[in-house]
Amino acid sequence: MGYQALYRVWRPQNFEDVVGQKHVTKTLQNALMQGKISHAYLFTGPRGTGKTSAAKILAKAVNCVNPQSGEPCNECDICKGISDGSIPDCIEIDAASNSGVNEIRDIRDKVKYAPNVAKYKVYIIDEVHMLSIEAFNALLKTLEEPPKHVIFILATTEPHKIPSTIISRCQRFDFKRIPPQAIADRMQHILNNSGQAYEEEALHLIARVAEGGMRDALSLLDQAVSFSENKLTVQDALLITGSISQQKLNELAMAIIEEEPEKSIQTLHDLLSEGKDPSRIIEDLITYFRDLLLYQSSPGMKDYLERAIVDETFIRLAESFAKDRIFHIIHELNRAQQEMKWTNHAKIYLEVYLVKLSQGETETLNSSVKEQIDLLNDKILSLEQEIQKLKNLKTSQPYEQEESVKKQSTHPIQKGTFKAPVGKIENILANATKQNLHMVRSNWGQLLEKLKRSHSALLNDAEPVAASDRGCVVKFKYEIHCQMAMNNGEFVQIMNSMLTKLFQKQVELIGVPEDQWIVIRKSFLSQHRDLVKGQSNEQTEDEPLIEEARKLVGEDLLEIKD
Incomplete structure (x- = not known):
C-alpha cells in the first residue's frame, strides 16, 4: 500500500481523539448513552476542525455492536466497515x-x-451549503420526518x-x-509514536501557522518531516511555513526602537532574499508587537502570546518600548497591511x-505639535469670543439711558448687550x-448635522420654543451665544434657508436669550390671557385631571405642556 498523509493515518476513530x-x-x-439520538445533525465550523471525522464516529457509535460509554468499539465488523467505507449503510455525499x-x-x-447490515442508515452530506435552493426544498420534508432507521448528518464551513x-x-x-497548544500536543503524540525526533518549538510554530485547523497542521508537519533530515528543527518549520524567526523579529524591533532605518531595511531585505512574502512579514510583525504589548501589560500572560518567544532580547525590548509607541506601531503596520492588499508594489x-516607524520621534513630535495646535485654536476661539463680548459692552454704554426708559414700557427686558426683537x-x-x-423639534437634529462645525457649536445650548408659518423662535441659554449667532450673517442666512425649505x-x-x-x-400671556384661556378650555374640555388642577392651584400658576 502506498504512503498515506498523516492527517489520513491519524484521523480520529473515536470521540476521545x-x-x-x-x-x-x-x-x-x-x-x-441515554438513547436520545436525533434524526438530523448539523456540524458547522472552520476547515480541519473535525466535522467529518465526528460524523463518521457518530455513524459508527449508533451502529456499533459493542459500544462503550458512547464510544464505538472499532473492533466489530460494522465499525471496521464504516471506517474503510465497505458498508453501504453509511453514505458519504459531497454536496459540491x-x-x-x-x-x-x-x-x-x-x-x-x-439498511442492509447496520441498525441505522446514515447519510453524511459534506459541504451542504453548496446545494441549490431547489435541492434544499426537496430535502425539507425528508429531513424533518425521515424513516426511523435513517439519520442525516450535514457538515458545512458556511452555515449562513x-x-x-x-x-x-x-x-x-x-x-x-x-x-495552538492542543494542536502541538497532538503533533507531539503523533511524532512520539512514529519515532521522529523533533524540536518542541518547531511544533508550536506549525500549530500557530495552522490557525486552528488540525488538518492544516498535520499537512504542514508532513512537509516539514519530509524536508528535515534526521530531526525536525525550528529552521525547517520556518522554511516550510514561510514564517520569520524570532531573531529577525527582534532585530526589526530593535532597529525601530533605536531609530536605525538602515538596519531595519537591511533586515527586511535579508528576509526577502530568503523568499519571505512581504504580506507574511507584516502579519508576523503585527502579531509580534501585539505579543510585546501583552507581555508588557502583564508578564504572567505568557500562555496568550501567539508569535513571540520570551527570551532575554524580548524582555529587554518590552522594557524599552513605551505603550503609546507600540500602539502607534501597530496602527501604522495595520494601515500598511491594508494598503499592501491593493498594490503591486507591496515591498x-x-x-x-x-x-x-524607525523615525518614531519625528512622528511623536508631529503628533504633539498637532495637539498643541488644537489647543491654541481653542484658546484663540475663546479669546475672540471675549473680545466680541467686550466690544458689545462698549457699544451698549451710550444707550444705557434709553434702556432705563424702556424698563417702564409694557415689555420690560433686563439690561444686557443683546436685545431680542420683541415685536417679531x-x-x-x-x-x-x-x-x-x-x-x-423633530427635524432639529438633522438641521444641526447639516451645519458646519463652527455653526452647530453656536446651537449647543439652544432649542426651538415657538414656531409659526413665518418665523421660528430659538431660545439660547447664554446671552453671549445668542448674540454671536444672530450677529453671524452667514449662520442666519443658512438657518433661514433650511427653515424655509x-x-x-x-x-x-x-434668537432670544x-x-x-x-x-x-x-x-x-398676560396680555392675551383671555385668548389663551379660551384655547386652553377648548383643549381640556374632556380632560378632568387638568380641570381639577386648575381648581386647586389657579390659572396663574398652571402651565400646560404638550
Whole structure:
C-alpha cells in the first residue's frame, strides 16, 4: 500500500481523539448513552476542525455492536466497515458535486429502504451549503420526518448559506478553532509514536501557522518531516511555513526602537532574499508587537502570546518600548497591511513604513505639535469670543439711558448687550401652532448635522420654543451665544434657508436669550390671557385631571405642556 498523509493515518476513530471539541463530543456521547439520538445533525465550523471525522464516529457509535460509554468499539465488523467505507449503510455525499435537485430526489427515494447490515442508515452530506435552493426544498420534508432507521448528518464551513428552514430541523453543533497548544500536543503524540525526533518549538510554530485547523497542521508537519533530515528543527518549520524567526523579529524591533532605518531595511531585505512574502512579514510583525504589548501589560500572560518567544532580547525590548509607541506601531503596520492588499508594489510599501516607524520621534513630535495646535485654536476661539463680548459692552454704554426708559414700557427686558426683537417674537407667538413647533423639534437634529462645525457649536445650548408659518423662535441659554449667532450673517442666512425649505414657506429665525424669553413670554400671556384661556378650555374640555388642577392651584400658576 502506498504512503498515506498523516492527517489520513491519524484521523480520529473515536470521540476521545477529536481534539479541541469537548463541548461536541461530550454531548454526543451522553446522547448515545441515554438513547436520545436525533434524526438530523448539523456540524458547522472552520476547515480541519473535525466535522467529518465526528460524523463518521457518530455513524459508527449508533451502529456499533459493542459500544462503550458512547464510544464505538472499532473492533466489530460494522465499525471496521464504516471506517474503510465497505458498508453501504453509511453514505458519504459531497454536496459540491451533487448539488442538483435530482441527486436529492434520489436520496429521498432511497431512504425508505431499510439498511442492509447496520441498525441505522446514515447519510453524511459534506459541504451542504453548496446545494441549490431547489435541492434544499426537496430535502425539507425528508429531513424533518425521515424513516426511523435513517439519520442525516450535514457538515458545512458556511452555515449562513443554509436556509433557516433546514437549520431549524437539525441539532446544530458549532466546531471551534483548535487552540495552538492542543494542536502541538497532538503533533507531539503523533511524532512520539512514529519515532521522529523533533524540536518542541518547531511544533508550536506549525500549530500557530495552522490557525486552528488540525488538518492544516498535520499537512504542514508532513512537509516539514519530509524536508528535515534526521530531526525536525525550528529552521525547517520556518522554511516550510514561510514564517520569520524570532531573531529577525527582534532585530526589526530593535532597529525601530533605536531609530536605525538602515538596519531595519537591511533586515527586511535579508528576509526577502530568503523568499519571505512581504504580506507574511507584516502579519508576523503585527502579531509580534501585539505579543510585546501583552507581555508588557502583564508578564504572567505568557500562555496568550501567539508569535513571540520570551527570551532575554524580548524582555529587554518590552522594557524599552513605551505603550503609546507600540500602539502607534501597530496602527501604522495595520494601515500598511491594508494598503499592501491593493498594490503591486507591496515591498515598497513595507520599506516606506519601516523607515517611517524607525523615525518614531519625528512622528511623536508631529503628533504633539498637532495637539498643541488644537489647543491654541481653542484658546484663540475663546479669546475672540471675549473680545466680541467686550466690544458689545462698549457699544451698549451710550444707550444705557434709553434702556432705563424702556424698563417702564409694557415689555420690560433686563439690561444686557443683546436685545431680542420683541415685536417679531410676539407676532410669532400670536400665530404659533404646536404642529409647527413639533415639526421644527423633530427635524432639529438633522438641521444641526447639516451645519458646519463652527455653526452647530453656536446651537449647543439652544432649542426651538415657538414656531409659526413665518418665523421660528430659538431660545439660547447664554446671552453671549445668542448674540454671536444672530450677529453671524452667514449662520442666519443658512438657518433661514433650511427653515424655509422645511416649511415650504419663507421663515425667519429669531434668537432670544433665556432670561429675555421668560419676560417676553410672561408679558405676552398676560396680555392675551383671555385668548389663551379660551384655547386652553377648548383643549381640556374632556380632560378632568387638568380641570381639577386648575381648581386647586389657579390659572396663574398652571402651565400646560404638550
